[in-house]
Amino acid sequence: MTHTQRDAVLISATALNTLLTGQQTVSILAVRSDDTSCPRPYKIAPRIPGAIDTNMAEDFAAPSHPLNGSRPLPEHTQLEQTIRRLGLKRDNPIVVYDHDGNLQAARVWWVLRWAGFKNVRMLDGGFKAWSDLALPISHTPPPIPTPSDESIHIGQMPVMDADATAQLARNGILLDSRIQTNYIGGVTPAGLPRRGHIPGAHSLPAPDNLAENGQFLDQETLRALYISRGVKNAYPVGVYCGAGVSAAHNVAALMMLGITAPMYPGSWSAWISDPARPVATGDMPG
Structure with a gap:
């Protein structure tokens, strides 16, 4: 890094x-x-x-x-x-x-x-x-920005769909950014979505990227964290979470390590929409 x-x-x-x-x-x-x-x-x-x-x-x-x-x-x-x-x-x-x-x-x-x-x-x-750091803080309403006329060009960050995510879990390293209890799964309370993880995914909750002060871990500690989940430069790596939010945190951490990782935008909430898709439980990739 x-x-x-x-x-x-x-x-x-x-x-x-x-x-x-x-x-x-x-x-x-x-x-x-x-x-x-x-x-x-x-x-x-x-x-x-x-x-x-x-x-x-x-x-x-x-x-x-x-x-x-x-x-x-x-x-x-x-x-x-x-x-x-x-x-x-x-x-x-x-x-x-x-x-x-x-x-x-x-x-x-x-x-x-x-x-x-x-x-x-x-x-x-x-x-x-x-x-x-006791830097200036405002308690007044936010300013009204002057609108821009920018055009956007979407697709500048890599994404993957459910099939590509499942394949990556088999052939590379798929990281699950959710908290551990959602990854482990097991009995799901009534009225809540199924819990568990995509088979083959490794748990790396996004908050683990942070030190106690809320800032990202120092360089070597962050690298060691990802190596502990099997992340190596030679292996393809991808990320998902519950809904494509906390996964972005892990994508950012990987980018700091020099690794460009695709995200599964639909993540777990899209994965479980198809009852035919497999679900693993427990604290191991499965």
Whole structure:
């Protein structure tokens, strides 16, 4: 892993603060979601000055669909309209952050990369890293961005469908980014989706990428973590999760290791839509 690879994915709070004092326009997205990690209401939530709110599920996913999962990739027109409304431009740096170790922001980072925006990074450690340094915080409503006229070119990040995912689990390393209990599976409570994992998948929960301070693990520790799951440069590697959200976190970690990994966007929520697809349980790949 090189610093260049890491710096293409992450930006530190100190570096972002320096960037904001320069002459270049920087777009900052405060990624909100419907879970409890996001302060409410959004408009008066503490934010990095100038940060614009965006809802991950509404802006960077299509509506749930049985065949495509609970967080499908957004349609071209929808995503292009979102990017224009947020005022994003390819020539300007884009920084995304959340209040949850970038577990939500990683999806936004991934979708923007998929749409052809290469100059987009996650704030390492998210909002906590910024506030821990006592850097300026705003409690006023977000600014209204000037709309852009950017066109997008989707498909700039690799994806795989269910068949390719199953094949990768047999012939390479398939990583499951969900928490361990969902991976292990077993008896599923009434009314909830089946639990377990795609046969052959190795468990690597996305939060394992983070140190106690919420920032990504240092270079060598991160490398050792992925090697422990069988990841090697010579092996094909792919990632899935519950709905294509936390998997983006592992894709980002792999990119820092110099590995480009495809994601199964529909992930588990799409996999189990077909009752004929096999499900493994237990703490081993199966």
